[in-house]
Amino acid sequence: MARLALRFTALAYLAALLALPVGFVFYRAFEHGIGTAWESLTTPEAQHAFWLTCLMVAIAVPLNTVFGVLCGLVLVRQRFRGKALLSAAVDLPFAVSPVVIGLALILIYGRNGWFGGWLADHGIQIIFSLPGMALATIFVSLPFVVREVAPLLREIGTEQEQAAATLGASPLQTFFRVTLPAIRWGVAYGVVLTTARALGEFGAVSIVSGKLAGQTETLTLHVEDRFQAFDLTGAYAAAVVLALMAIATLLAMNLFKPKAETS
Amino acid sequence: MVLVYLSVIALIPLAAVVSRSADAGLGGFWDAVSTPQAVAALRLTVVASFVVVAINAVAGTLIAWVLVRDEFPGKGIVNSLIDLPFALPTIVAGLTLLALYGPKGPVGVNLAFTRASVGLALLFVTLPFVVRAVQPVLLELDRDMEEAAESLGARRRTVFRRIILPSLTPAILAGSALGFARAVGEFGSLVLLTGNIPFKTQAASVFIFSQVESDDVTGAAAVSVVLLAISLLVLLAMGWLSRRAVRNGG
Numbered sequence: 001m002a003r004l005a006l007r008f009t010a011l012a013y014l015a016a017l018l019a020l021p022v023g024f025v026f027y028r029a030f031e032h033g034i035g036t037a038w039e040s041l042t043t044p045e046a047q048h049a050f051w052l053t054c055l056m057v058a059i060a061v062p063l064n065t066v067f068g069v070l071c072g073l074v075l076v077r078q079r080f081r082g083k084a085l086l087s088a089a090v091d092l093p094f095a096v097s098p099v100v101i102g103l104a105l106i107l108i109y110g111r112n113g114w115f116g117g118w119l120a121d122h123g124i125q126i127i128f129s130l131p132g133m134a135l136a137t138i139f140v141s142l143p144f145v146v147r148e149v150a151p152l153l154r155e156i157g158t159e160q161e162q163a164a165a166t167l168g169a170s171p172l173q174t175f176f177r178v179t180l181p182a183i184r185w186g187v188a189y190g191v192v193l194t195t196a197r198a199l200g201e202f203g204a205v206s207i208v209s210g211k212l213a214g215q216t217e218t219l220t221l222h223v224e225d226r227f228q229a230f231d232l233t234g235a236y237a238a239a240v241v242l243a244l245m246a247i248a249t250l251l252a253m254n255l256f257k258p259k260a261e262t263s
Numbered sequence: 264m265v266l267v268y269l270s271v272i273a274l275i276p277l278a279a280v281v282s283r284s285a286d287a288g289l290g291g292f293w294d295a296v297s298t299p300q301a302v303a304a305l306r307l308t309v310v311a312s313f314v315v316v317a318i319n320a321v322a323g324t325l326i327a328w329v330l331v332r333d334e335f336p337g338k339g340i341v342n343s344l345i346d347l348p349f350a351l352p353t354i355v356a357g358l359t360l361l362a363l364y365g366p367k368g369p370v371g372v373n374l375a376f377t378r379a380s381v382g383l384a385l386l387f388v389t390l391p392f393v394v395r396a397v398q399p400v401l402l403e404l405d406r407d408m409e410e411a412a413e414s415l416g417a418r419r420r421t422v423f424r425r426i427i428l429p430s431l432t433p434a435i436l437a438g439s440a441l442g443f444a445r446a447v448g449e450f451g452s453l454v455l456l457t458g459n460i461p462f463k464t465q466a467a468s469v470f471i472f473s474q475v476e477s478d479d480v481t482g483a484a485a486v487s488v489v490l491l492a493i494s495l496l497v498l499l500a501m502g503w504l505s506r507r508a509v510r511n512g513g
Contacts, residue, residue, distance in 0.1 A: 002419070003333060010329040011341065013322050017387055018347055021359035024369070028362050071265045086266070092273055094441070095494045097448025099468045100487040103475055104276030107283050107484065114279055139272050193349075200352030203450035203468070207475055220354045220451070227358065227455055236362070239355045246350035253350070254343050 022243060029236035040226075040234035041241065045214045049222035050241065053199060055130075056218060060137040060198045065191055068145020069183075075146070076153040093142045101139050102207025105132055128210035133218070136204035141197040145190030152186040153179075189256040196249040200242065280491075284484035295485035303462045304470035305489060307381065311466070312446035315385040316439045323393025324435055330394070331401040345395070348388050353451025356387050361456050376458035381466060384452040389442035396438030397431055404430055433505040440501030444494040 029037050040046065075087055093101070107113050109126040119126060126132045160182070164174040180187075202220040209216040213225060219242055226234035284292055295301065330342055348356065360383055362368065365375040374380045404427065412422045450468040457464040459473070467490050474483035 007329050007333050007335060010326045017390060018344055021363040024363045025359045067268050074265050089269060089274060095444045095498060097450060097468045097490055099450045099471045100280060103483055103487055104280045107279035108276045142273060196350045202352060202354045220352050223354050223358060235358060239358050242352045242355045249350040250343050250346055253346060
């Protein structure tokens with residue numbers, strides 16, 4: 001009996017907090033028919049927002065993947081003073097509010113920021129345009145690949161790499177033929193997490209974008225914009241697109257996670 | 264190279280926040296963070312985060328327990344559902360909660376624009392932390408001790424309190440620390456749901472946002488620094504507590 005009660009409590013909590021709200025948004029998006037929802041997704045603004053979100057992901061994910069693998073190697077394979085500090089610094093984006101991240105970028109690249117004057121003189125605009133949004137997205141999704149790759153690197157050790165080196169492989173060959181294949185599932189898992197974070201970023205991008213519909217509006221900003229304009233169907237439809245992306249991410253996570261943990 | 268990238272992307276901008284907050288001197292910093300509205304926002308954020316983290320420490324442990332020790336059809340689906348708050352964009356999280364628990368919601372409770380809505384949003388986004396921290400520990404846990412205790416006549420409640428809970432405490436604390444840091448900085452899920460009424464439902468992150476919008480960047484930086492300090496402090500404290508629990512329990 002106690003077992004059933006526990007199971008029921010846990011499932012009821014999850015249903016009330018997760019399953020029902022998310023399921024209900026799907027209902028709300030399609031309650032006026034699929035046609036209406038589709039129309040609100042094919043407006044120029046919505047289309048632009050969708051592609052802009054994809055662009056942000058396409059910029060942030062590759063950069064943070066390369067950084068993540070390199071940083072993982074540095075953290076695990078090298079010994080130097082201040083290593084603990086570097087490790088803590090990598091985790092900073094987890095501890096910092098997205099709003100603070102947006103503010104930080106404004107203080108650097110904004111009109112009165114540290115580099116603001118120089119940038120203005122050279123006609124480069126970062127804040128309220130795409131480069132600023134890309135920087136914000138990179139910042140928030142920075143730690144994921146490192147955090148997946150570092151424990152794997154520690155686990156596989158250096159024996160195989162040393163063997164490859166004694167057999168005459170160059171460091172690059174060793175990396176691509178020995179190290180990378182050994183950590184590939186960890187990298188894949190990290191990439192999925194990075195993608196999810198980049199797709200969903202709202203706070204930091206909201207501050208640095210200026211929110212110009214059809215220009216600097218990502219899909220998450222579009223959801224807010226539609227909601228504030230009382231276009232609920234538009235807001236729910238865009239939210240459903242994002243939720244579907246999130247569910248796809250979950251499926252990918254389940255695909256990679258067991259492999260990342262056992263490889 | 265790693266260091267350069269990290270500095271350009273993260274460290275230099277954060278240094279700019281700290282330096283900007285000190286622009287008006289210590290007095291100016293204090294003035295900015297001690298305005299009634301800033302104090303109310305910071306207090307709401309800290310209190311709500313503590314309450315939410317406490318609730319999810321219990322609920323998260325319970326869910327992890329059910330997922331590890333219980334068998335029922337659909338367990339795999341429930342297990343992957345736990346990560347949904349990590350994958351779902353926060354603005355969508357806010358919108359979904361608003362659709363169900365807001366005005367014109369089908370359940371007939373309207374939490375929108377109340378203090379409870381702040382808690383609701385934070386409960387949603389911090390749910391996975393404790394579950395995901397406790398689950399692996401529970402899986403690894405040796406059942407022998409429990410069985411020994413039971414054969415010696417200990418009641419289930421006693422077994423849980425004296426044998427299982429001490430081994431889980433470090434994981435619960437670690438998960439709670441991450442959840443707390445997340446709750447303190449949360450923004451996206453609050454924007455639509457809470458209405459951001461000053462002195463009532465305006466959390467610190469939303470307060471910072473409104474200050475940036477009204478061009479009070481120095482004030483925003485000062486409150487940001489306080490927020491940063493709070494989440495770093497809690498992360499450190501929980502790390503210390505969980506190390507102590509490992510020593511005492513192990």
